[in-house]
Amino acid sequence: MISHQRFEHMLKKQTALSQYSTYEIGGEARYLAEPNTTEDLILLLDQVEKKGMNSFIFGSGSNILFPDQPDPDTLFISMRDHMEAKFHDNKLYVSAGMPMSSLALIGAMNGFHDFDFTFLLPGTFGGGIFMNAKYFSRQMSDVLDTVYYLDLDHISRGVQAIQAEDCEFGYKTTIFQKHRWFVTGADLKLEGTVNDPQLLNTILDQFKSQLYHHSSLGAFSSYYIGHLEQLRSQGRKITAMEDVITDRVGKKHFDYPSCGSVFKNNYDYGVPIGKLADQLNLRGTEYGRAMISPNHGNMIQNRGGAKASDVVHLIQVVQESIDKAFGFVPEPEVVIV
Ligand SMILES: Cc1cc2nc3c(=O)[nH]c(=O)nc-3n(C[C@H](O)[C@H](O)[C@H](O)COP(=O)(O)OP(=O)(O)OC[C@H]3O[C@@H](n4cnc5c(N)ncnc54)[C@H](O)[C@@H]3O)c2cc1C
Known part of the structure; x- marks a missing residue:
């Protein structure tokens, strides 16, 4: 009964999916939810099963084309509010909903530059793992240690762990596309040690209180470029991220709603x-x-x-x-x- 009440409490009704997509396309979802913990996600999925509904779980909708007329029996679940990060055993745990661009900034604030390539990559950390998101020669699989996931066909098994080397990462392919496995978070490898774990928590709190969601790519880019300005004024090393700005703004990535590249390149053919x-x-x-x-x-x-x-x-x-x-x-x- 309590689960049912919590389920009802989390439901948003008649919500335009266009607000959850960088394409700014998509009709009204009859039901939508944005859990901010893995426990709430499990509760939602459990209730969906009990009620005989369908579910579609996603991140921040930067690689999705939603339908003009969504299925009324589907609960759309966005993970973009599922934001958590903590240090343990010299690894950084990050939850599925963390924006990839925030990851780059958190790294830079802590003196790590392994995640610079995720700057201005729209989308969540979980979405990035699902697609093995890449920027030039760097991809998500380069920085992952252990990935945590839910098997959507066996929710009762709870969160399971898989080592990055077993995730079948390739060019825009992963094991998470082959099974109904939903990423809830992952540990990142860190080069060097963290001097001030407390600082990370402070930064995260700061991010959480300031974060708003950007289905508009223009607002998204302005927001993160503004954050980078702050880092520059603090004398942080941000050259690689400045190069990303020049590249992406120069290629007019943020001028109109889109999903970025529509097609995967065909490396067998050899021409993009x-x-x-x-x-x-x-x-x-x-x-x-x-x-x-x-x-x-x-x-x-x-x-x-x-x-x-x-x-x-x-x-x-x-x-x-x-x-x-x-x-x-x-x-x-x-x-x-
Ligand atoms: C302007 C622009 C530029 C882009 N540039 C790049 C680029 O340089 N490189 C690149 O790789 N991509 C790029 N993208 C595409 C996009 O940002 C990435 O694919 C990103 O990883 C999608 O994350 P998301 O959270 O928005 O996923 P969504 O769009 O919300 O979801 C996409 C798919 O991932 C699944 N998914 C989402 N979260 C999870 C999860 N936690 N576990 C399992 N499955 C999940 C969803 O079910 C869905 O099938 C760009 C997009 C835009 C709009």
């Missing part, structure tokens, strides 16, 4: 999808209110009021054009719900 799209003059192609970015052939933007169906149409245009010209169908990286 963006370049192939360029060879076919696909940049700037429009459908409804969606457009293949004029700046990047592997990005599809919402130019204001786009529907999921507009984006799906352009995805098919790129797939069919590349298949016809180069003989393979590019695999979407974006998760189409």
